[in-house]
Amino acid sequence: MPEGEDYVYDEESGDWMPASELAARRKAAGEVIVRDAVGNVLADGDQVTLIKDLEVKGAGQILKQGTLIRSIRLTGDAQEIDCKYPGIKGLVLRAEFVKKR
Incomplete structure (x- = not known):
């Protein structure tokens, strides 16, 4: 090696x-290879947690650190992932703010 x-x-x-x-x-x-904040490769259907508090623009909400996001989808962009979260439609997160669970 x-x-x-x-x-x-x-x-x-x-x-x-x-x-x-x-x-x-x-x-x-x-x-396209999408990596989380610590370098893990992300794939469609993975679960991720937020590594910091994020203000969701247009929704008037703040997602807290440690929030679990289930069943992500890759967008074809190496830095963005598409997510579903109750009460927020069309949520797109930057991969640098999540960690694979």
């Missing part, structure tokens, strides 16, 4: 590989 290289688990192949190799494979396939 080369020193300083991070290895990640590729769910498609079932193998551990260097993070740079996996990123290159996904980029070649045209797949």
Whole structure:
């Protein structure tokens, strides 16, 4: 194992590989990789928690740190995820403010 290289688990192949190799494979396939605040790869249907209080523009609400968001959807943008939350329609969160659960 080369020193300083991070290895990640590729769910498609079932193998551990260097993070740079996996990123290159996904980029070649045209797949957008969405990572949370701590670097975990997010996928459709994942559950996430907020890492800080967020004011929801247009809804007049504040989502508190630790709030659980269920069943996210990826938007095709590497920094945005589409979410459902009771009382808020069309909620889009930045991936940098969530952590995979």
